[in-house]
Amino acid sequence: MIANLKVGFVGAGKMATALARGFVRAGLVESDAISASDVSPAALASFVREAGGRAMESNAAVADAAEVLFVAVKPAQVAGVLQEIAPQLSRRHLVVSIAAGVPLARLQAVVPEGTRVVRVMPNTPAIVGAAASAYALGAHATVADGELVQNLLAALGFACQVPEPLLDAVTGLSGSGPAYVYMVIEALSDGGVAAGLPREVATRLAAQTVLGAARMVMETGQHPGVLKDQVTSPGGTTIEGLHELEKAGVRAAFIAAVRAATDKSRLLGNK
Structure with a gap:
């Protein structure tokens, strides 16, 4: 108290x-x-x-x-x-x-x-x-x-x-960020359904996967890239999936989303 x-x-x-x-x-x-x-x-x-x-x-x-x-x-x-x-x-x-x-x-x-x-x-x-x-x-x-x-x-x-001055960047990252992650969960769930999983199971698996990955970053203190590499076996399934994400520009899209939301926050603050 x-x-x-x-x-x-x-x-x-x-x-x-x-x-x-x-x-x-x-x-x-x-x-x-x-x-x-x-x-x-x-x-x-x-x-x-x-x-x-x-x-x-x-x-x-x-x-x-x-x-x-x-x-x-x-x-x-x-x-x-x-x-x-x-x-x-x-x-x-x-x-x-x-x-x-x-x-x-x-x-x-x-x-x-x-x-x-x-x-x-x-x-x-x-x-x-x-x-x-x-x-x-x-x-x-x-x-x-x-x-x-x-x-x-x-x-x-x-x-x-x-x-x-950094609060605009905070707005673009963590303020708006939950919406970005919800899109990720929805897309992962869609992928699971496309691969044959029932929607309820796919959504739960997707959400739990995001939760677990976030906890790994927070609790281990390891860089996300290091944790990513720990999942990625030579010639395995994960590297195939990562290759598709890189071809689609997912990493660049997230960076651009944070920057765009940050710029919008600055614009609102100047009105």
Whole structure:
């Protein structure tokens, strides 16, 4: 438990719910120390049902109740929300934005001078406690603020601090990355079906294979290329499959996807 920490969520969608649920399950925050608001009554009811906490009647009420305030609304709504709650913000508040592409400078421009702000880029596997998150500290955020955010995000998976300019690359890689991997799982499953496997079996085998390969990278600490070579026997089946992937430019396609999503994140941040 982090010293009776009071956490608020302006926006109570799926990502906010995943974060709150993770904090509670990890024993970092008491459920009754969490508050949330949302323009959608259904989203707010779902948040309370899944993560606990209190449903508040307004964003300002959440700011009054919280010390760490997560801004979990769509990027286009961030400025308006921060302007709305600015009168409630004081030195006790740490504002944490999870809005993709909204830079710290824009966040800091609409909150009172001296407000401590952190920008976070989580990803959707936070819902199952397997997030990959990165964060950057604003001009007035302290080392202790960084440690707090690290502890909170680590309850949901992997977390690291990066310089803010690298958050666009984080968005292109781990922020958008789950969608790339879902396509891989779907394609592997299709291949299994084409080879004669029932769809349910093929999808389960494909998903478990991706999960197992990821765990091998994380738990062994070995380079993915080394692990790949360990599966690849001379004249065997795997090298035939790898040859087809190389002919199709799969490696280059993934690199291009990350770069394109990174460029899009930068474009959104400059609007």
